[in-house]
Amino acid sequence: MALNKKPMTGMKDILPAEMELRDYVMNVIKDNYRKYGFTPIETPAVESIENLSSKQGGENEKLIFKILKRGEKLNLSEAKEERDLTDSGLRYDLTLPLARFYANNGANLPTPFKSLQMGNVFRADRPQKGRFRQFMQCDIDILGEPGNLAEIELILATSSTLNKLGFTGFRVRINERKILKAMASYAGFAEDQMDTVFIILDKMDKIGLKGVAEELEREGFSKASVDRYKELFEKTSQGGEGLSYLKDVLKDHLEDGVIENLSEILDATSGGADGKFSIVFDPTLVRGMSYYTGTIFEIEMAELNSSVAGGGRYDKMVGRFTGNDVPACGFSIGFERIITILMDQGFQVPAPVSKTAYLVEKGMPADRLSEIMKKAREEREKGAQILVVRMNKNKKFQKEQLMKEGYEAFVDFYKEALKK
């Protein structure tokens, strides 16, 4: 029986043209993040099922690829539910594994620890166009820094990385979970209703403020609260003035320093932006993950409807492993989205070296073949890319094909040695 030549549903083979672009983008990202002092780490693709199911991953926990127990531990006849069959699963993000990593290795890491991770994550999502079940994530995180220097560095590092990849004019939107909550509290929503309120608020991009208000009413919230909420958003402009306005309005709902902290981030990052991107306070920014405890941010590109990077502060996650909370803040680039945009733009990876093909006639005597290989080695040592291939009968066609792969020079080697 023939084997199955297709990749698994929702996963993809990556061909050389895309892979070369990915390698290029990965190098640009790594190179720039290193200049900001981030250091690379890696965690296994597999995590224990207890950690993965710990409610740190929100909706993504429903999408875990679970791994079967092995050997004696797998007792099929006595297994009653899924949990009896599995001890581990594939990671669905890089944040939970990072918190575990820090809990496990913190004693051997500097404070603050600036982490850079690039790795595949797995989600058993419904397959759809442009969305895959295995995809690369690229995260930077700062652990052990309670102050907003973490946010400032993360935003500047990620923005300048996008600049390096040729993107400018994008917008960094920033908000605070504490402001989100204070606004909801000001409107009269109870603490235990807020998750529902925020899920609806998160649809602002698509249905507008009017749509949000209507949906809140349909959900059964009082008209008085919904109106008060709607009015607050209408009066709160984006940017610094919006913050000043809220400082006054929310003074009974918000702890001291939250507004100032956010203002400082806006000021300091604008100074580093060098006119290549903008940063705004956006009170409508929600971000789904329940683990965020403070600032949240996203990068939005005009040419797209959705974000290309997102992150925020999660000061309570490491504590789930150790019992002691550690301040933590991270920013994740939507690597796959960046690749898609660059491919759609027809981005050409800069060719680092000249590409030459040696065409070797069939039946070349061993001593001459040896000389050819030696010559190829010498050229490669000098930095050239040399492809050594058998000469086909239709040499013209062969060279045309090689030109499509970027080979620009050809050397023909015939059995009958001719002095060149």
Added chain:
Amino acid sequence: MALNKKPMTGMKDILPAEMELRDYVMNVIKDNYRKYGFTPIETPAVESIENLSSKQGGENEKLIFKILKRGEKLNLSEAKEERDLTDSGLRYDLTLPLARFYANNGANLPTPFKSLQMGNVFRADRPQKGRFRQFMQCDIDILGEPGNLAEIELILATSSTLNKLGFTGFRVRINERKILKAMASYAGFAEDQMDTVFIILDKMDKIGLKGVAEELEREGFSKASVDRYKELFEKTSQGGEGLSYLKDVLKDHLEDGVIENLSEILDATSGGADGKFSIVFDPTLVRGMSYYTGTIFEIEMAELNSSVAGGGRYDKMVGRFTGNDVPACGFSIGFERIITILMDQGFQVPAPVSKTAYLVEKGMPADRLSEIMKKAREEREKGAQILVVRMNKNKKFQKEQLMKEGYEAFVDFYKEALKK
């Protein structure tokens, strides 16, 4: 309940020092293989359970991490055996996925296709020191080239990559499955006994020729055959003379051209070796995988007991997917072993840029912080690595710690602006 901070059994967290070495080695490998015309590809970490269990993976198939079916497809109450519960698993090597990849994408790939893969593979092996259940493999393969130009290029590319990593004086051992079989046939072993014979022959390194002969007799093979086999190995020297001897002795057991083909590989690769490594014919080389159909080779370093790279020709694997065989030959570097050796040697990754730390006093006014971030950005644009951190109370200790991370220059920024 606290979550589990340890990585999964047999898997490991990789800290910055090792990760920087890994990144460096990966870049050296990629860079050199590209000069030989290899192009990068990637396949998913997950493959269908049918493909993984297709007897192309030898012993490794027993070590598959299997993934649980999801949703309606998982029917726990009716499941009778493991196969009812799983539809996929983690790949245990990069060769089977490559054959599937080529079967799936061959029409969009050049001929010959020179593939470079670097990726993690997974084996549920018994945990032991220095052996992990997730590890990186680094393979190059040439598909569509029937002649020995494939072997020559693979050997030269891999050897020169090891040279680039600072290794010299290693030995490439090469053999042919057809010669292995002809020698066994000459001794009188039947075709269906050969796998057993080769498993015992493979212990030569450990138990010597005498030990091999004894074990063959214990296994029940006739003394006449065992003696004839032993004598043949005694008379066959390594290198070219050994080949000439076998050409004569095995003439009734070996198809034409096999010896010449191997001689040509030895000659051509020696020419490209530039005195930095040696290559020898070794009739005792077996290599375990049953999918090999022709040449097999390994690289052995004097300082280690085992091989650091291995490969061979497998002309029948792509045909398992498409019905049409495609000549294929590959070479795999033992990436993890290389990393272990370099770490044991105390190898220092060349630092690409100067590393400077900015120490910022707490309570820095926003406008000055903005200036500092701008200055950092300018330095980073010029190529420097700048770490911006809060100044600790014990600044001397903080700087000592940073020096251990390689920071060599420090700039202190105080709230009270002082003209420097």
